[in-house]
Amino acid sequence: MIKVSNFPAGPGRPHAGLSYADLVFEYYIGEYMNRFLAVFYGQDTPKAWPLRSGRLIDPQLVNMYHGVLVYGSADERVDEKILTELGMRAISNLNAPCPPICGELTHSATGVYVDSASVTEFTSRHGVENTRPDLRGMLFSETPPQTSQYGASVLVQYIRWNRGEWRYDDQSGKYLRWIESWDQGDEYPLIPLVDQLTGEQLAFSNVVILFANYIEYNYRLHDVEIWDNTEMQRAVFFRDGLMVDGFWRAPLRDHPIQFFNQQGLPMQLKPGNTWVVVAGKSSEFNQSSPGQWQCLFDIP
Known part of the structure; x- marks a missing residue:
């Protein structure tokens, strides 16, 4: 499950890899902006881009869909929540090689991309279970x-x-x-x-729109009550x-x-x-x- 940015709009569009996703979640991140969390299950993409930071909603969704979260680092408070909930199933650009996370200008908002097949190989080498998940409910x-x-x-x-x-x-x-x-x-x-x-x-x-309760800690920090x-x-x-x-x-x-x-x-x-x-x-x-x-x- 890979974080894909929608802003900045100019250099960060058109996105790469979203058409390969089985499921995409779109949610609000503050300052009138949104972000995507793409689930790659039936097929891989050689490039999911641009990779961006994690948010508090991510570990909820990743646990529900038995995934691995690939993200471009996160706010310290968010990162703590992600690592607590996901452990080895959280892969940041700060602690992964290329592949699976590659690109130049890694400090840039649009400089990093992910090879989803390489994510599977990387996590398997590090002991993350890679069996068919139970996704009953849809x-x-x-x-x-x-x-x-x-x-x-x-x-x-x-x-x-x-x-x-x-x-x-x-x-x-x-x-x-x-x-x-x-x-x-x-x-x-x-x-x-x-x-x-x-x-x-x-x-x-x-296309599904679900209405949920957002918790706003500040204008850039939100959680969503999914669980x-x-x-x-x-x-x-x-x-x-x-x-x-x-x-x-x-x-x-x-x-x-x-x-x-x-x-x-x-x-x-x-x-x-x-x-x-x-x-x-x-x-x-x-x-x-x-x-x-x-x-x-x-x-x-």
């Missing part, structure tokens, strides 16, 4: 859900200069990612977000051009997040890759026009 079905709500697109906005939109593509059956441009003045128009390794626009089978959520929390799901209102919960610290539809039955995702946005509970979610949805991020 269900998949080719059959679209029964709903009258169309989900042609969904915009996630932190501020005008940080927003991303998913637009459903009938031909591929996936949602294509758009992102604000920093090269066309202060209007920040949306442009296709491509993977620099393939030159193709990011395409995901499922020990035994009650149903709100979530919305986009697949097959449809939107489904539902719920999520995480009663077990060593099992994946569970998803449910409005009736409380397990929500079946579309087979393929999934992008999960962790939005604050105060975020506004509405339909700007038929089939066009938006999530305006906010925390208390």
